[in-house]
Amino acid sequence: MRLPRILGLVLAGGQGSRLGALTDERAKPVLPVGGTYRLIDISLSNLAHAHISDVWIIQQYLPHSLNEHLSNGRPWDLDRTHGGLRVLSPFEGADGAGFAQGNTDALNRQKQLIREFDPELVLMLSADHLYTLDFLDLLDTHRDRGADLTMATTLIDESPSRYGVVTTDDDGTVTAFDYKPQDPPGNLVAMEVFLFDAASLLTALDELEADGADLADYGEDLLPWFVEHRHVSEHRHKGYWMDLGTLQSYWTAHLQLLDGNGAELDNPDWPILTAQPQLVPARIHATAQVEDSMVAAGADVRGTVIHSVIGPRAVVESGATVRHSVLLDGVHVASGVTLENVIADAGAHISGGNRRGTDGAVTLIGADGLVSTTEDFDRSATLPRGF
Numbered sequence: 001m002r003l004p005r006i007l008g009l010v011l012a013g014g015q016g017s018r019l020g021a022l023t024d025e026r027a028k029p030v031l032p033v034g035g036t037y038r039l040i041d042i043s044l045s046n047l048a049h050a051h052i053s054d055v056w057i058i059q060q061y062l063p064h065s066l067n068e069h070l071s072n073g074r075p076w077d078l079d080r081t082h083g084g085l086r087v088l089s090p091f092e093g094a095d096g097a098g099f100a101q102g103n104t105d106a107l108n109r110q111k112q113l114i115r116e117f118d119p120e121l122v123l124m125l126s127a128d129h130l131y132t133l134d135f136l137d138l139l140d141t142h143r144d145r146g147a148d149l150t151m152a153t154t155l156i157d158e159s160p161s162r163y164g165v166v167t168t169d170d171d172g173t174v175t176a177f178d179y180k181p182q183d184p185p186g187n188l189v190a191m192e193v194f195l196f197d198a199a200s201l202l203t204a205l206d207e208l209e210a211d212g213a214d215l216a217d218y219g220e221d222l223l224p225w226f227v228e229h230r231h232v233s234e235h236r237h238k239g240y241w242m243d244l245g246t247l248q249s250y251w252t253a254h255l256q257l258l259d260g261n262g263a264e265l266d267n268p269d270w271p272i273l274t275a276q277p278q279l280v281p282a283r284i285h286a287t288a289q290v291e292d293s294m295v296a297a298g299a300d301v302r303g304t305v306i307h308s309v310i311g312p313r314a315v316v317e318s319g320a321t322v323r324h325s326v327l328l329d330g331v332h333v334a335s336g337v338t339l340e341n342v343i344a345d346a347g348a349h350i351s352g353g354n355r356r357g358t359d360g361a362v363t364l365i366g367a368d369g370l371v372s373t374t375e376d377f378d379r380s381a382t383l384p385r386g387f
Contacts, residue, residue, distance in 0.1 A: 121196065
């Protein structure tokens, strides 16, 4: 079967303000994941495995941090003479409009480029989520149901009030879309993976702009337009999915990796591709005690590490203890320090010989080594073992 002309659009411009200091100096899509990868690697790897080689990235917030990682698309075989990776930088329009005020606005600003590219389908992804999904299966659903838009959906256990909630009939047709509702009608949510018929997408953007309304997030305007005017279908995803938009979800996703019920990052048939730094293997000294943890290349461990993810070049001195925590690149934990349920930002030097973190919250330590934010556990969400 012929693969249609598909344009992959990755929305990577959000600020990620709910993540506090983690996104003060970097765009959310380049947050470290699993000690080795970056969050945007997930979207780009899924695209690569589906043989989608025309990929555009729409960026806005702190784009330099993202561009440095993208490496012209080489890790995902997107550094091509024809097609490949195209980075769409933020801009102010000639009509005096400022920067984009939401993802529909950002998409609308690129519609002339989309017209010129002339795709049959547009696959639009968020760069904020942790999952693996074969987009060719999504394409099959889209074709079989003759849809104008097919959205990937998944059932979640937590409160869906911060997501787009989807209502469907028995045939998988989407009959309603409620964006971040206070009283959700169910727990089926959109994964922010949308396969559009390109002509229908451009018509929608034209009509929304002609109506004169301020374009914002697609959950507020674009998706409701499709539900009202076009045939929208769902593609049900039954595997792992996590929105890494909060400190707890970021922390929980990492500890689920350790527990074996998280994202599948080590599948040899579906590798996650990335631009990895060239580092020596991690060094575990005789004084170290390491249990049920992931330790990245370049790390140096002399102390105690239990049920934690230790990032590249991180140092845990003898006499230090790290439990149920996530240390990003280059974190240094001095002797006498105990970390419990902590996320430590890249480059933090944590000293002072006392405990940081508590049993009932996720604590974020900023790059300056000081406690930045404490976020209480949401007991309705999945917590790692031992609680």
